[in-house]
Amino acid sequence: MTTIIDGNAIADRITADVESCATTLSEAGVKPGLATVLMSDDGASETYVSMKQEACEEIGIEGFHYEIDPDAPATALFERIDDLNTDPSVHGILVQLPLPDHVSKEAVLSRIDPMKDVDGFHPENVGRLVAGNARYKPCTPHGVQKILAAEGIATEGADVVVVGRSDIVGKPMANLLLQYGEGGNATVTVCHSRTADLAAKTRAADILIAAAGVPEMIDGSMLSEGVAVIDVGINRVEADAEKGYELVGDVDFESAKGKASAITPVPGGVGPLTIAMLMYNTAKAASLQSGVDVDLP
Template sequence: MTDVIDGNAVAADIREGVTECVDVLEDSGVRPGLATVLMSDDPASETYVSMKQRDCEEVGIEGIHVDVDNDAPAQELYDTIESLNDDDAVHGVLVQKPFVDQVDERRVLRTIDPVKDVDAFHPENVGRLVAGDPLFKPCTPHGIQRLLAAADVDPEGKEAVVVGRSDIVGKPMANMLFGRDEGGNATTTVCHSRTADLAEHTRRADIVVAAAGVPEFITGDMLSEGAVVVDVGINRVERNGESTLVGDVAFESAKEKASAITPVPGGVGPMTRAMLLYNTVKAAGLEADVDVPLP
């Protein structure tokens, strides 16, 4: 029987642990703070920011939000980030994507102070991850590691295939899967849009992480019997005149082959948000030199 990995349940456990961390920090006179910055009128981005602010409120983190006019010069965004870097009440800074045309994405990432970079996208944090000494782990890959652990899946010695090479998921996920830390030590292959015969790679994998942003393109016949499948994709498609969310994996056919699989929604998504809270309390603990009981 296939184990459908419940991301909501695992995320709830993480959030409970984060709440305990907040209590420890507040006993030491520190309230962790997460600042979100939005320079866009994209409705989806506004929704994501609202969800993150609500998450903060539920676990006791101080949520700070700053809107920057999307017609403003890019320098206004960079200056906003610098001011948050200097704000002692802010321990994590997150700038919501997508960015408007006048903004240099790489400059945004470089401007966030690495010790407040709770997304772990600053070049220093990327380098530390690759070197095996991360200050923070990127939220989605770290969430995937925790989902695998919750499902009693140890990547050590297994064949893992990551489909997608984005800076946000694919690249860091591959590094974490073949790294020497707990949750790693897999033999890892990264596939992408130029990979010849993708199915040849996925069929030999014990673990498949699908993160390419293409609706339902990983099907059951592309998997080995008993594979563990992690679906990172969130794609909105029209079916029978209605809009619905699907992943990068054709769930029903993949479920016939997989020993464990994450659903969409309710799989990786809740974990990404939970690990953002995790990184925020970790950042607050490091800044205050307080030993917090990270979940």
């Protein structure tokens, strides 16, 4: 029997722990605050930001949201980040990606105070992660670790194949799995658009993490029996539905389900964990900045 992993249930358990931490902080006079900044008119980005703000409201984190005209100069975004960096009520800053073409992503991520960089994308925080001393683990890779732990899928000694080498998921995911300690100690192969014979690599996996952003690029024929499949992809494809589209992952769910011992669905798999770990990082940021200790799992 293939286990269909319930990401919502795992996220709910983490969120309950974060809510308890937020209460502890608030009782000590420190209400965690998360600022989201949107410089885009992309519908998906607007939805993601709205979901993050709703999560803040539900668990007792103060949410601040700012929108900047996507045609405005980059300085408008930089000035907003500078203001948030010095605002003591804001403990975490998230600038929603992607950004307009005329705005440098690297410049924006470097502008955020690394203590408030709850995405974990500032060069200082990336360096700490690679060195094995992460301040904030990037939300999606950390969420994948939480899924594996919750489902009892051991990484130690496992052959893990990560498909995708993005700065947001693929690279930090590989780094986390390689490191000493719980949730790590894996042998990791990173595949990408230049990988020769991708199917041969994916069939060798005990754990497959698909994060390439290509709809249903991996099917059952590319998997070995009993593999654990974590599908990070969230892709909109045209469909005969009310919205005119449906969401699918990077894995063809139906064919993969026949091979996998466990698999995350899309939606309802990794997505909820990304938001839960953002809340986790915001509570941690408030704790680090205030000196009020909390017990984050």
